[in-house]
Amino acid sequence: MFPIRDGVKKAVILVVTGALPRPWRVAARERALAALELAIANRAGLLIIGHPKSGNTWLKVMISRLYQVRHGLGASLLINSDELALKDSAIPRLAATNGHYSYEGIIGRALAEHAPDCLLRHKPVILLARNPCDIAVSWYFQFTKRQSAHKQELINHFIERPIDRHTITIWDFVRQSDIGLEFLIEYLNTWERRLARLERSAVVRYEDLRAEPVQVLGQITRLMGESFSDQELQEAVEFGAFDNLKKLEGKGFFHQGGMTLRNPKDPDAFKVRRGKVGGYRDYFSSEQVAELEGLVRSRLSPRFGYLTEASAARSAASS
Secondary structure (H helix, E strand, C coil): CCCHHHHHHHHHHHHHHHHCCCHHHHHHHHHHHHHHHHHHHHHEEEEEECCCCCCHHHHHHHHHHHHHHHHHCCCCCCCCCCCCCCCCCCCEEEECCCCCHHHHHHHHHHHHCCCCCCCHHCCCCEEEECHHHHHHHHHHHHHHHHHHHHHHHHHHHHHHHHHHHHCCCHHHHHHHCCHHHHHHHHHHHHHHHHHCCCEEEEEEEEHHHHCCCCHHHHHHHHHCCCCCCCCHHHHHHCCCCHHHHHHHHHHHCCCCCCCCCCCCCCCCCCCCCCCEEEHHHHHHHHHHHHHHHHHHHHHHHHHHCCHHHHHHHHHHHHH
């Protein structure tokens, strides 16, 4: 009997429930996808927690590349969960989730601060963090230009004030919506507290992964219990370089793993869009930027190191 990939299982759930009336469809999908999400996480060799647009897909591309090269597999197949493990059992499975929205909340509940003991609490877990101002802007473009219809429906059902992606402005999304900056700050704070109670966990900042990708990627693989040479890590980083991924996405090179080409005529619809650290400042007035940064300074845990005096000094030194 041939094993069925997790991606196929998910597709079957979506197809089977597609014709149901909306309330039944949403309820059925939440239940079935939550069960699948938990099963994927329980089998994974690494659990990646990250809000959309925190670099989750980029990290999966680089980890995938390490195993593609080592095991002689094609470069277009990415690890979303079990894609490479089913080709070679020596390759670990991955699980990447936001751990919050709709059915993905089952992971957040399992890893909550006072949740009962379970298998997930003993796995290697990383929180992929990013400046929430940058997440908010990239999340706006993801939600309004790339988000699949089924996932957008589930998120809109989950939040109190559903979002019309055709009419909402970037400022209203970032500053006023239920999934904007204020929520993102609380999301990061919550997950920081959760990881502090896990035995094998690490907070990995997107900005550090950008600045020192070989070193940080090596730290992540060691947390998984894996060992790669500097040469292997460097090759994976070069494959995952922004310009290379943007070129490959534009050619339609990837067919799964979050890198599928949506609209080649709209640069803001690309998964690999800008990747610029501090790029949020390009979209708002100086007064709006000051308001957003004030929220981060006053509410985000200083342990993340965003918009603090120390981070300002580092930025000045590197400029």
